[in-house]
Amino acid sequence: MYGGGYIFDEPNKRQLNEEQLHDDPEKLGEFEARIARGEKIEPGDWMPSEYRRQLIRLIEQHAHSEIIGALPEGTWITRAPGFKRKLALIAKVQDEIGHGQLLYNAAETLGKSREAMINDLLSGKSKYSNVFNYPAETWADVTVIGFLIDAAAIVNQVANAKGSYGPYCRALERICYEESFHLKQGHDAFIELATGTPAQRAMVQDALNRWWQPIMHFFGPPDKNSVHSEKLMQWKVKMASNDDMRNQFLDAYVPKIWDLGLSLPDENLKKDPATGKWAYSDPDWDLFKKVINGGGPCNKERLDVRKWAEEHGRWVRKALMNPTEKTTAPVA
């Protein structure tokens, strides 16, 4: 799932540090030429320090999003309506945890240890996708997550899979393959409610109303408000702007929702036929900032559950430890 379209960074750190752009100019030139030619960068290759820093941040937050993202859905495994839905949900949640592992491995090739990443998650230093700070109140929420949040994540991940860093692209290739099942099963569960009894339709409408704001937040603040980093685009770390990805998502999925006679809680939502761009009410970006910084309804619970797992699994990890082993980074 969950590229977490928007990658969090403190606002004043979004611009590249001038000094960090002063890596060896000859090597930098060679590096940028390779990316311009469409070549992939591999772990042993020379890379600018800022490229490494931004990639670690991006891949690490993506990994955390997979792990934390499994929690709201995992809640519903025991209460999924029927055996088939339960099997599919277990398989999906297992996939998400697997994606987290693949992504941690990709980030580790850049020199940050898995333990350091987990510690940064637990201390709140490192973020994850904002949508998972909201609760899945009913089964209809699970269908909205499985259909629309996964769809949004796929828009983001398909774009990122064309990026310049080899290990991240390879991880995403495998992830996107599994995501197609997630989207399909989410769509199927969503359609079952949307074409069901009046009570089922009311349930899915209620879930849409509550999730629409977090979904609009998913791709991050509008391009006009963000310090746009041309370098990150040139280095193929960021592959598409927040607004472009949001527009692509709206274009593909809003008509599918309207076709079912369901509504979205934004009266300004409409497509301009001339430009192909979608218009919408500006989401509440102050709320977005508040939630990402710990003020959402589930931030505390998510991290507390993650800490609980870490604490209670420790004795198993210790018991299996071979004290003579020294950790190494993945090769590729």
Next chain:
Amino acid sequence: MHNNTSMDNQSLDPRVKRLKLNSSGEPVTVQEGENWNVFEVFHQEKRGAHHEHVGCVHAPSAQLALVFAKEQFGRRKKCVNLWVVRSADILSFDTEDEDMFANNLEKTYRDASGFKVMEKINKFKKSAHDKE
């Protein structure tokens, strides 16, 4: 009987509600190395095919690395066998030395295409035919 953790733990998930979350109040820190070591995983799709590198797992031993690799890389698509090897045991060339693999144009003697016989055969046949 309720304990006081239910006060600050209002999860919708009854399983989460039963946990004593953050009971110590201490920050949780994972020690360096606690997530074990890294193993590279090689996947064989069918008997007779090569094993291909597909990624890595963290594990305390090669035996458990195989178990984790089966969960991670063997749960979809066809798989008949897996190999694991410690990442530390992989020896590779430096990627900066890539140019040593460059194919010298003078090395056509290594390729099938470097040997052209048809021209000679045709010439020979033609001259033999002309003599008749």
